[in-house]
Each structure stands twice: as C-alpha cells, then as structure tokens.
Amino acid sequence: MVSFTPACPLGETSFRRAQADLSGDDPPNSFYETSFRTAQQWLQGARQPLVVLSGNLDGEAVSAAIRLAKQFSAILTCDEESTGSILGLSMQAAGLLTNTLHDLRDLSLVVLCGVDPAHTHPRLGEFLGRDLATDSLFLDMPDPLEALRWFRLAGTDKTVHIPTKFAEAATRIGVASSGLVVFGPEWLKFGKPFTAELLLWLKSLKGEKHWYGLYMAPAPNSTGVVETLLSETGFPGNLLFCQERAEYSPHLWRVERIIQQGASDLCLLVGQPGSFSEKTLALLSKGRTILLDPHQPAWNPPIWLPTARVGVEGPGRFQRLDGVPVEFRQLLQGSHPLIKDLLLELTHEEFQV
Amino acid sequence: MILIRGAELYDPAHGINGQVRDLWVNGERIAPAPSEPGTPDVIDGSGTILAPAGVEIHTHVAGYGLNAARRFLVGDPALLDLLTPSAETAAQRYLSLGYTTVFDAASSPLMARSTSNDLQRMVGLDRGTFTQLGDHLLLLQTLARGDMQEVRDILAWLLHVAGGYAVKLVNPGGGIAWKAGQPAPGLDEPIGLGNLTQRRIIQTLVRLVNEMGLPHPIHLHAGRLGQPGNADAFCETVRALDGQRAHLCHIQFYSYGQDENGSFTSAAEKVVQCLQEYPQITSDVGQVLFGAAMAISFDTSGLSDLQKATGKPWISRQLEGEGGTNVLPLSYQARDASSAIQWAVGLELILRFPDPSHLFLTTDHPNGAPFTAYPQVIEWLMSRPARQEMLKRIHPAGTRKTGLAGIEREFTLDEIFAMTSWGPAKALGLADRGHLGTGALADLRCYRKQTNLCNMFTRPEWVMRRGKVVVQGGQLAAPDRGGLVVVRPTWDEDRLPLIQAALADLVSVPVGDYGLGAAGQIGAEEVVCASRMY
Numbered sequence: 063m064v065s066f067t068p069a070c071p072l073g074e075t076s077f078r079r080a081q082a083d084l085s086g087d088d089p090p091n092s093f094y095e096t097s098f099r100t101a102q103q104w105l106q107g108a109r110q111p112l113v114v115l116s117g118n119l120d121g122e123a124v125s126a127a128i129r130l131a132k133q134f135s136a137i138l139t140c141d142e143e144s145t146g147s148i149l150g151l152s153m154q155a156a157g158l159l160t161n162t163l164h165d166l167r168d169l170s171l172v173v174l175c176g177v178d179p180a181h182t183h184p185r186l187g188e189f190l191g192r193d194l195a196t197d198s199l200f201l202d203m204p205d206p207l208e209a210l211r212w213f214r215l216a217g218t219d220k221t222v223h224i225p226t227k228f229a230e231a232a233t234r235i236g237v238a239s240s241g242l243v244v245f246g247p248e249w250l251k252f253g254k255p256f257t258a259e260l261l262l263w264l265k266s267l268k269g270e271k272h273w274y275g276l277y278m279a280p281a282p283n284s285t286g287v288v289e290t291l292l293s294e295t296g297f298p299g300n301l302l303f304c305q306e307r308a309e310y311s312p313h314l315w316r317v318e319r320i321i322q323q324g325a326s327d328l329c330l331l332v333g334q335p336g337s338f339s340e341k342t343l344a345l346l347s348k349g350r351t352i353l354l355d356p357h358q359p360a361w362n363p364p365i366w367l368p369t370a371r372v373g374v375e376g377p378g379r380f381q382r383l384d385g386v387p388v389e390f391r392q393l394l395q396g397s398h399p400l401i402k403d404l405l406l407e408l409t410h411e412e413f414q415v
Numbered sequence: 416m417i418l419i420r421g422a423e424l425y426d427p428a429h430g431i432n433g434q435v436r437d438l439w440v441n442g443e444r445i446a447p448a449p450s451e452p453g454t455p456d457v458i459d460g461s462g463t464i465l466a467p468a469g470v471e472i473h474t475h476v477a478g479y480g481l482n483a484a485r486r487f488l489v490g491d492p493a494l495l496d497l498l499t500p501s502a503e504t505a506a507q508r509y510l511s512l513g514y515t516t517v518f519d520a521a522s523s524p525l526m527a528r529s530t531s532n533d534l535q536r537m538v539g540l541d542r543g544t545f546t547q548l549g550d551h552l553l554l555l556q557t558l559a560r561g562d563m564q565e566v567r568d569i570l571a572w573l574l575h576v577a578g579g580y581a582v583k584l585v586n587p588g589g590g591i592a593w594k595a596g597q598p599a600p601g602l603d604e605p606i607g608l609g610n611l612t613q614r615r616i617i618q619t620l621v622r623l624v625n626e627m628g629l630p631h632p633i634h635l636h637a638g639r640l641g642q643p644g645n646a647d648a649f650c651e652t653v654r655a656l657d658g659q660r661a662h663l664c665h666i667q668f669y670s671y672g673q674d675e676n677g678s679f680t681s682a683a684e685k686v687v688q689c690l691q692e693y694p695q696i697t698s699d700v701g702q703v704l705f706g707a708a709m710a711i712s713f714d715t716s717g718l719s720d721l722q723k724a725t726g727k728p729w730i731s732r733q734l735e736g737e738g739g740t741n742v743l744p745l746s747y748q749a750r751d752a753s754s755a756i757q758w759a760v761g762l763e764l765i766l767r768f769p770d771p772s773h774l775f776l777t778t779d780h781p782n783g784a785p786f787t788a789y790p791q792v793i794e795w796l797m798s799r800p801a802r803q804e805m806l807k808r809i810h811p812a813g814t815r816k817t818g819l820a821g822i823e824r825e826f827t828l829d830e831i832f833a834m835t836s837w838g839p840a841k842a843l844g845l846a847d848r849g850h851l852g853t854g855a856l857a858d859l860r861c862y863r864k865q866t867n868l869c870n871m872f873t874r875p876e877w878v879m880r881r882g883k884v885v886v887q888g889g890q891l892a893a894p895d896r897g898g899l900v901v902v903r904p905t906w907d908e909d910r911l912p913l914i915q916a917a918l919a920d921l922v923s924v925p926v927g928d929y930g931l932g933a934a935g936q937i938g939a940e941e942v943v944c945a946s947r948m949y
Binding site for chain 2: 296
C-alpha cells in the first residue's frame with residue numbers, strides 16, 4: 063500500500079468527506095488509500111462519468127485516460143483553456159504552421175503579440191535568442207483587434223491614414239523580408255472575429271515573403287494531448303464513449319456546459335484544469351469530483367489525489383509545439399504514483415503501488 | 416501438430432496451383448508430414464482455398480501524418496474510420512483480410528517515437544516501417560561533399576535510431592527545394608546543396624543500401640507524382656537505377672501520358688515495358704478507387720503542386736533538418752475523366768505486367784483508396800466482365816484514353832497470391848513467409864470457395880498466424896503481441912561522435928534523444944541483414 067502524508071487542510075476536508083462515504087468497510091490504512099477507495103467507488107457507481115484532460119498531461123496519462131473513459135462509457139473532453147485544440151485546428155488547417163524551429167533562426171523580425179516566449183517558453187526563447195533581444199517588436203495593445211485591423215489595412219490600402227502608434231509598427235513589419243508572429247491564448251479571448259482577423263493578417267503577411275505564425279500553446283503538452291487523442295480515438299476530444307464506439311460532438315460535449323447542466327454525476331479531472339469559471343468550480347466542489355494532479359489546487363475538490371510530477375518523479379512523453387515527441391526522464395524518487403498508473407489502478411479492485 | 420486436410424493449396428513460390436493436399440503445421444511453422452502422425456488437431460479444408468497470408472508492402476497506418484489527416488475528417492466519422500482508422504483498428508482489419516505482415520510506408524527520424532507508438536499498438540501483426548531520408552539535410556550535405564563512407568555510416572545510424580526496416584526516399588531533395596521557394600527539381604537539376612542532383616542521390620543511396628545487404632532495397636517514391644505526362648520522367652528514373660535492386664512504390668501515379676490538351680492519358684504500356692527490362696526492380700501499383708481518399712505524403716513539392724491544382728486546403732508539417740509530411744483531401748469521381756483514367760491505369764498496369772511476383776497490389780492506403788478495397792480490386796483483376804461493367808459506369812475517358820478495355824487477361828488465384836503474398840515477402844527479404852514451404856511461418860489464409868470473388872476475399876473462412884487461428888468466420892480471436900521488424904545495420908563507432916556533432920547543428924532535439932534514442936525500436940525482432948532473396 064502507498065504511504066502518504068496528508069498534505070493540507072484541503073486534504074483533510076477531502077479525507078473527512080471520503081470517510082463519510084465509506085460504510086462499514088475495513089478501516090482504511092491511510093488517508094491516500096481512503097481517498098482512493100472512495101474515488102474508485104464513485105467511479106464504479108457513476109451513471110455518466112465525465113473525464114477531463116488538461117494540457118499538462120504526458121502522452122501515457124492521456125492513453126490511460128482514454129482506456130478508462132472507454133471502460134466506463136464516459137464523456138471525454140479536453141480542458142480547452144489548456145489544450146487550445148480548436149485554435150490548433152484552425153491554425154493548421156490554414157496552413158500557417160509550416161515553419162520549423164530551424165527555420166526561425168534567420169528571420170529578420172519577430173513580432174510578439176502580448177506574449178514573450180523568453181518568459182513563457184524558455185526553450186523557445188533561448189532558441190530565438192538574439193532575435194528577441196534586437197529584432198523583436200512587442201505588441202501589447204489594449205485592443206488587439208483594433209491593432210490587427212490597422213495592420214492589415216496598412217498592408218493592403220496605402221491611401222488609408224494609419225494612426226501613428228500603429229503606423230510605426232506596421233512599417234517595421236512591412237519592410238521585414240521575413241518574420242515570425244508569436245501569439246498566445248490571451249490574444250484569442252475576443253471571440254471569433256478576432257481569430258478570423260488574426261488568421262487573415264497572417265495570411266496577408268505571408269504573401270511573397272517568408273512569414274510564419276506561431277501559437278504559443280497554453281500548457282506544456284497541449285500539442286501532445288491533442289495528438290494522442292487524435293491518434294487513439296480519431297478525434298481531438300469532445301467524445302462520448304458508448305459500447306466501444308466514440309460519438310464526437312464539439313458542441314454537445316463541452317466540459318463547462320456538461321458540468322453546469324448537470325449532465326454528469328462524476329467528474330474525473332485528469333490534471334488541473336486551466337481556468338474554469340467560479341461557477342463551474344463551485345459546482346465541482348459540491349459534486350463528486352476527483353482531481354489527479356501533482357500540485358495542490360487553489361480550490362476545493364472533494365477528492366484530490368496527488369500524483370508524481372512527470373520529468374521529475376517519473377518518466378513521460380511530451381510533444382513540442384511542432385509535434386516532435388520528447389522523452390522526459392525520472393530525476394528523483396517520489397512518493398506518489400504517476401497519473402497513468404493511478405488511472406490504471408482506479409479501474410481495478412485492488413490498489414497497489 | 417495441426418493437419419489441414421483436403422484444401423486446394425496455392426503456393427506460387429513452389430509451383431503449387433490449386434492441387435488438393437494436406438498441410439501440416441508444427442508450432443509456429445509449416446512442417447513436413449510426420450512419419451507417425453499421432454493425433455493432430457485436424458482442420459477440415461474441403462471446399463476451401465488455402466494460401467500464404469497476405470504481406471502489405473506499402474500503406475500509411477502509423478505516424479503523425481495520419482493525425483493531420485484526421486483533422487480534416489473529424490466532421491465525418493464514417494470517413495475518418497475508413498481512411499484513417501486507429502492503429503489498433505487498422506491491424507484488426509488487416510488480420511480480417513488475411514494479412515499478417517504490414518509495413519507502414521514512411522516515418523522520419525524526428526517523429527519516430529510517434530510512429531513507434533502506433534506500431535506498438537498494432538498487435539496481432541508483424542509490422543515495421545520505412546525510414547524516409549530523402550530530405551535529410553545531414554545525409555544530403557554529406558553526400559554533396561562526397562564522403563561515401565560517412566554517408567554509409569549516417570545511413571546505418573539513422574535507420575537504427577528511427578527503428579526502420581528499410582530506407583525510403585520520397586522525391587529526394589524535393590522538400591529542400593520547396594522550402595527554398597524553388598520548383599520541384601528534375602532528375603538532373605541541382606536541389607540547392609551544391610551540385611547535388613536527384614539522380615546522384617538516388618544512384619548513390621541505392622548502391623549503398625544494396626552494398627549494406629539490407630533485406631529490402633531502397634523504397635523509392637519518385638518525382639513528378641500525379642502529373643500528366645510523367646511516365647517519361649519515371650522511366651528515366653528507372654533507367655537511372657542502372658539495373659540496381661530497388662522498389663518503386665505506387666507506380667500508377669507515374670504512368671500517365673498527356674494528350675494535346677495537356678490532359679491525362681494512359682502510359683501504362685510504356686511503363687510496363689520499361690520495368691520489364693529490369694528484373695531486379697519490384698514495384699507496387701497504388702490502385703485508385705472511386706470515392707473519398709486522403710493524400711498523405713512526405714512529397715512536399717508534389718503535394719504543393721497538387722494543392723495548387725485542386726485549390727483545396729492542405730496541411731504541411733515540416734520538421735527541422737528532414738523535410739516533413741503533408742496531407743490533402745482527395746476525391747476520385749467516377750464521372751470525372753482524370754479519376755476514370757487513374758482507375759483504369761492501375762488495373763492496366765497490373766494486367767499488362769507479365770510477372771505478378773514483381774508488381775504488387777496496393778492502394779497506397781489511403782492515397783488511392785482504403786486497403787479494405789483490395790477484394791474489389793481482386794475481383795476486377797480476375798473478371799473481365801466485372802471490369803467491362805465498371806467501364807460502362809464511369810467517364811468514357813477510362814475507355815478511350817487507356818488500354819484497359821482491350822485487355823482480355825483474367826488473373827488466376829495463383830497470380831493473386833503471387834502479387835499479395837509471395838512477391839512482396841520476397842521483395843521485403845522475408846524468406847520465412849509468403850510461401851508454404853517446410854519451415855515457413857504458418858501464416859495462412861483460407862477462403863470458402865464461392866463465385867462472388869469480392870465476398871470471398873473480403874471474408875476469409877479463417878486466418879492463421881504463427882500456427883494459431885486468429886480470425887474465424889470474421890471474428891477476431893484475442894491477438895498476441897505480434898512482432899516489430901527492424902534491421903540492425905552497423906556503422907563505424909569512431910565516426911559516430913562526428914556525425915552526432917554535425918546533427919546537433921541542424922536540430923534542436925538533444926542528439927541522445929534523436930529518433931528513438933540509442934536503443935532503437937523497443938521490443939523489436941531483429942532481421943539479419945543477410946537475408947536478401949535475389
């Protein structure tokens with residue numbers, strides 16, 4: 063049996079709730095075991111489980127979650143805030159992600175749209191290196207949609223008077239023979255017109271020159287989660303498994319909608335979700351919710367099972383922004399199981415680590 | 416021991432053509448009749464046809480290209496399932512069709528872990544992949560410098576770290592030219608690395624691979640894919656091989672003439688005549704069927720041209736230092752002249768080719784059609800009336816601009832098994848399968864005889880893998896793990912640090928993690944390099 067030290071007041075709350083749910087079984091050997099056994103009972107008894115994947119998961123954890131979702135005829139969705147799956151689809155379908163890291167070395171300008179990869183993606187920041195220091199243009203506009211429209215007009219209609227603050231940036235962009243536009247999810251929170259405007263601007267930039275767009279995925283393995291889902295189910299998430307068949311509906315099986323409509327009686331959060339609304343978190347705190355994550359959550363899930371950190375306490379496979387798989391190795395011996403092992407054990411009668 | 420009694424046996428490798436005989440299986444392999452039979456398990460084969468299991472030499476069922484294709488198909492689950500099934504499903508469908516050995520057409524070293532992940536999940540089959548090196552910058556830069564020993568070492572090391580079974584070349588140098596904004600290079604035009612040309616890349620690497628004794632020669636996807644009038648360029652590529660051993664894939668897409676309007680015509684006869692001069696060369700057809708398909712290819716310049724011609728959206732995913740894969744949705748329409756010609760050209764090629772153990776049945780799944788269409792293609796090959804009926808239903812260009820209508824040949828069962836079992840096994844250097852000789856693997860397929868050939872080949876009576884029945888009446892038994900097949904070429908260890916240092920300049924992945932890492936394919940069966948069969 064696993065040895066576990068209760069971590070925090072939140073854990074104690076979880077412990078008490080778990081205890082209350084047990085009725086006359088053998089006394090638990092540890093807090094972790096109790097929480098785990100409750101989670102297992104909840105899962106076995108759920109009529110319509112919901113499994114939610116975050117973008118922090120390694121590939122094997124995603125595979126294990128898919129197997130579990132199939133076994134329990136669950137709804138399987140991604141937390142889109144941390145996987146960016148829909149945007150990823152749009153970008154790739156638009157043919158804009160044709161660059162490689164190698165291609166980026168000789169670009170004449172890097173345009174950073176509200177995101178600095180030196181801070182958010184240190185490896186990419188290191189790779190871009192000199193470009194970021196000397197040949198970058200940082201756009202931190204209060205209204206990015208307005209900025210995009212002026213930039214696009216500046217490129218297509220020379221008769222239009224462009225406000226000075228946009229004109230200077232537009233000129234630098236216009237004279238560059240090649241470049242990279244880096245943007246993150248914060249530039250995409252303005253709804254569909256914004257996404258369309260961004261894609262059109264990138265397309266117009268490409269023209270005869272070498273311009274690339276790079277979407278900074280919001281979580282370390284956003285790409286890998288979606289790729290694993292596509293590879294093993296054919297779909298990027300939003301699935302209902304029913305008798306080994308997968309029904310895909312990007313509109314029907316959206317995570318916050320399911321939770322808020324009460325369409326599921328158990329929510330298994332595989333990895334901490336990116337940014338659920340307060341309303342959703344409140345509902346999750348009251349219902350049967352199990353969170354598997356290495357880090358203590360800032361909210362109050364009924365059951366939180368701490369897990370090993372991939373790349374620190376266990377091995378795992380991630381994928382870079384360009385989809386290249388990268389293997390992480392174990393550096394330290396930890397006391398918690400990997401998520402993939404925990405998911406496997408959740409489907410079994412006995413839990414052994 | 417298992418005794419399969421009274422089936423009609425087909426074994427092109429040993430000249431057995433429908434004779435009723437008993438076949439003995441001992442453990443995983445075919446055995447001679449024992450002197451004291453004892454009490455074997457008996458399978459009644461009366462009224463059935465027994466043949467070696469199918470061997471797939473060119474299909475796209477693993478790797479990251481499929482995921483790009485799935486992005487186009489998420490809105491049509493039925494089509495997604497047909498064209499880009501998961502690795503597990505693809506393996507099950509191959510087994511259900513009587514295939515027990517399957518080779519994925521291409522994987523690149525950087526994405527080898529993705530391909531390996533899919534291959535690991537294809538349980539129940541023997542499977543492997545070819546390593547695409549046609550745009551590998553380190554390899555081609557070294558080739559341009561002319562250090563042949565270093566090229567050989569790089570080739571061997573890349574094949575190992577990518578977990579590949581053979582070297583694949585896809586329109587070599589075409590991706591490098593495309594990324595530089597250059598048009599697709601011809602055979603003798605520089606690709607952008609000094610004076611290096613496609614001819615030199617092909618000739619040198621084909622020779623090196625043959626000298627290394629790899630079981631399967633270079634698996635070559637030539638240039639000018641799918642363009643009207645490309646047969647001449649294809650034949651020039653064939654001649655550039657100088658009679659060396661090689662495999663040319665999906666040749667239907669290179670067998671086009673061109674009329675005065677620049678439209679497709681058939682050049683199947685010309686291509687067959689050309690290939691017949693080189694018995695060391697094998698090929699597969701890449702048959703097109705009508706309906707939806709999906710172009711999945713490392714041929715960036717080829718698919719870029721196709722994208723411009725069709726105007727359809729595509730996805731091109733390029734990797735640092737080694738080209739990339741591309742996908743483009745396709746649809747072959749029966750009432751479209753070009754599609755009708757492509758359909759007819761594939762069949763014409765097979766029917767004109769005298770030796771079916773040198774030209775194999777593929778659909779280049781899912782580029783021409785899903786592999787599940789093989790039974791339909793077999794019916795057309797074995798039945799002239801079925802072909803004629805089809806010709807009546809499609810665009811008249813299929814009749815007027817190809818020679819298919821005039822061909823009377825109907826394939827025999829023996830020829831079907833030669834082109835789907837013995838021929839591809841031999842081309843892959845897999846001496847232990849594709850035939851019924853003593854000592855061969857007991858990988859077998861058995862069909863209940865019936866007049867509807869398409870039905871017969873769609874649903875084998877049973878399929879045996881390594882002496883165990885894995886499909887019975889269309890139902891799959893719990894499969895075993897199956898095997899991953901790789902080669903283990905050797906290289907000069909003293910030179911490896913220099914190779915790795917050069918690679919470190921081209922890719923941002925730590926060299927120790929490049930491809931599958933130092934161990935190569937995990938859990939793989941080794942195939943000794945000396946098993947070349949001709």
